[in-house]
Amino acid sequence: MRYGLWLVVLHLTGAAAPACGQAPRLQAPVERVLKEEGLVGAVWSTVHPERGIQVGAAGRADARRPLAATSRVQVGSVAKTLAAVGMLRLVREGRVALDGRVDVLLPDVRIDNPWADTHPLRVRHLLDHTAGLDDARLWQIFSREAAPDAPLGAAFPRASPPLRLRTRPGTRFSYSNTGYTLLGMIIEAATGERYESYLDRHLLQPLGMTNSTFRFVSQAADPRLAMGHFEDSVPQASVPLFLRPASQFTTTAGDMARFAEFLMGDGKTGGVQVAGAELLRAMGTPASTEAASAGLRAGYGLGLGRRDRQGTVGLCHSGNTVGYHAMLCIYPQERKAFFVSANADVEDAEYDRLDRILTDALGVRRTTPAPASRTALELAEWEGIYVPSPSRFASFAYLDVVLGFAALRHAGGSLHLTPFQGRARELIPAGGALFRRGDRTAPSHALFLDTDGARALSDGNQTYEKIGRWCIVPLWISAAGGVLGLVYLLVAGLARIARRSLTPGHPVFAPFAGVLLLIAAAALFMRQSLLHLGDSTLANVSLAAATGALPLALLFGLWRQRASRRRGLSATLDAFAMAGVLQWAAVLAWWNLVPLRLWA
Numbered sequence: 001m002r003y004g005l006w007l008v009v010l011h012l013t014g015a016a017a018p019a020c021g022q023a024p025r026l027q028a029p030v031e032r033v034l035k036e037e038g039l040v041g042a043v044w045s046t047v048h049p050e051r052g053i054q055v056g057a058a059g060r061a062d063a064r065r066p067l068a069a070t071s072r073v074q075v076g077s078v079a080k081t082l083a084a085v086g087m088l089r090l091v092r093e094g095r096v097a098l099d100g101r102v103d104v105l106l107p108d109v110r111i112d113n114p115w116a117d118t119h120p121l122r123v124r125h126l127l128d129h130t131a132g133l134d135d136a137r138l139w140q141i142f143s144r145e146a147a148p149d150a151p152l153g154a155a156f157p158r159a160s161p162p163l164r165l166r167t168r169p170g171t172r173f174s175y176s177n178t179g180y181t182l183l184g185m186i187i188e189a190a191t192g193e194r195y196e197s198y199l200d201r202h203l204l205q206p207l208g209m210t211n212s213t214f215r216f217v218s219q220a221a222d223p224r225l226a227m228g229h230f231e232d233s234v235p236q237a238s239v240p241l242f243l244r245p246a247s248q249f250t251t252t253a254g255d256m257a258r259f260a261e262f263l264m265g266d267g268k269t270g271g272v273q274v275a276g277a278e279l280l281r282a283m284g285t286p287a288s289t290e291a292a293s294a295g296l297r298a299g300y301g302l303g304l305g306r307r308d309r310q311g312t313v314g315l316c317h318s319g320n321t322v323g324y325h326a327m328l329c330i331y332p333q334e335r336k337a338f339f340v341s342a343n344a345d346v347e348d349a350e351y352d353r354l355d356r357i358l359t360d361a362l363g364v365r366r367t368t369p370a371p372a373s374r375t376a377l378e379l380a381e382w383e384g385i386y387v388p389s390p391s392r393f394a395s396f397a398y399l400d401v402v403l404g405f406a407a408l409r410h411a412g413g414s415l416h417l418t419p420f421q422g423r424a425r426e427l428i429p430a431g432g433a434l435f436r437r438g439d440r441t442a443p444s445h446a447l448f449l450d451t452d453g454a455r456a457l458s459d460g461n462q463t464y465e466k467i468g469r470w471c472i473v474p475l476w477i478s479a480a481g482g483v484l485g486l487v488y489l490l491v492a493g494l495a496r497i498a499r500r501s502l503t504p505g506h507p508v509f510a511p512f513a514g515v516l517l518l519i520a521a522a523a524l525f526m527r528q529s530l531l532h533l534g535d536s537t538l539a540n541v542s543l544a545a546a547t548g549a550l551p552l553a554l555l556f557g558l559w560r561q562r563a564s565r566r567r568g569l570s571a572t573l574d575a576f577a578m579a580g581v582l583q584w585a586a587v588l589a590w591w592n593l594v595p596l597r598l599w600a
Helices: 002-016 024-037 076-092 123-128 177-191 195-207 253-263 277-282 352-362 394-403 469-498 509-527 538-564 569-590
Strands: 041-048 052-059 304-309 312-321 324-331 336-342 384-388 406-411 414-419 425-429 434-437 445-449 455-458 463-467
Touching (some): 024 052, 024 352, 041 253, 052 253, 076 123, 076 177, 076 195, 076 253, 076 277, 076 324, 177 195, 195 253, 253 324, 336 352, 384 394, 384 455, 384 469, 394 469, 463 469, 469 509, 509 569
Antiparallel strands (some): 041 052, 312 324, 324 336, 384 406, 384 463, 406 414, 414 425, 434 445
């Protein structure tokens, strides 16, 4: 009965809202994509200069209710675009300067900037993701300990190390939820109130986004909010976040269409100049990065990124949050835009298919790819192995080097970029130091020498630096030795148990026990919820204890091996296996991965 009453209320409020046309012809193709991709539901809106705003919905809000075009949804990092516009309002009012120094605006936040004298961290760098900051720590994203009303500073406790800048501010893009949380703190410092309250009143109200809020909203408090889902339609309710300015926003498809219209305008609404027209036009344009200096227009600026897909080039922002995936794209020259939010976060789903349906419905103009141009570069000099610089997540930089590298080679006048975990891509010369990926319409990559003389490759959203082969080959050998050693210790230990020859005094006994403890801790870890990944749970503490105890067990085993004076092939293999795992553990410890403390 309660849900029936709410459906009546939803119908009435939808009827009373500002008129938005329906888009029934999109229903069937969207429903087909939802079914084929294992998604639960989606709401969408389109903006067209002749047809105006149209909204639609398909699928389910939860197990019992269909999703309505007026349903509230969450958008993840699309919230950054709204927060950026809120900051631009403060800039227009003179309350914050784009080139204002963050250390002056937030004196209580400790920042380690090795280039502070020549490259201070500024507000613009936070907006552009060019601060050089880490994206986030695991506990700042995956935690059930966050409270919706906690101060933003709770994400940066005094006991934590200073926020370290890994590149000169302004020179290199590196996506950072931490950076946008600092922007929220700057809004609070400039206005003297919570950023949610300020943006709700001074951004959303003027734009007529009456069904939206920056405040935390749960399905229990508002039945209009669709339930989020993971794989296999497993439901997941909203959870509070530590880094909420970066991804906490609840809205409707109609409200996001109004926001998209505003982004394509002159910054005025209802006679109020919310943001400067010049700064709105600068959104999506990288300002000072090395790649931009090399002539690359692809990249990010002031809360939007340039997105070149399926023959169309738009200014967009995607978003993921617990149980949701969203996309906002505007095409200012054509006065067209779309928004879509799916209430399912499915790892291998092709959400681009929803985007394609909407761009086709809008009739967004397709762009003919630029023809190949000659390059003055000596391509042979740029061949080699490239690694992310910087890594998006500083905690896992080791994995980016060992598993996230890409090989660059040239053939037939083009470059060929082959990621270790992806398929090769041809990069076609596009003039100067620019190159175009075969499935893009505009230049997508740039080659350049950084300020230290290192060769670098960038697509505007990630920079890779060339490293010597012998900088990475030892890491591969180390990892291979460690993995083979672990497998050997496990198999050899089980074989000796079967022969009843593994006694507590055997040199392999302690390392074998350490491997079993690691397996048990990993199994316990895999059974816990993703949302506890950054908490000090039993599973996470067990994993930290197991990864910390294993090197000690290996040292003990090697000591027993030496003391026992065992000889022969078996003893030699035992020693090599223990040494192989131990050296890998030492490497991982140097990269701060042993012991593995996910809550740190």
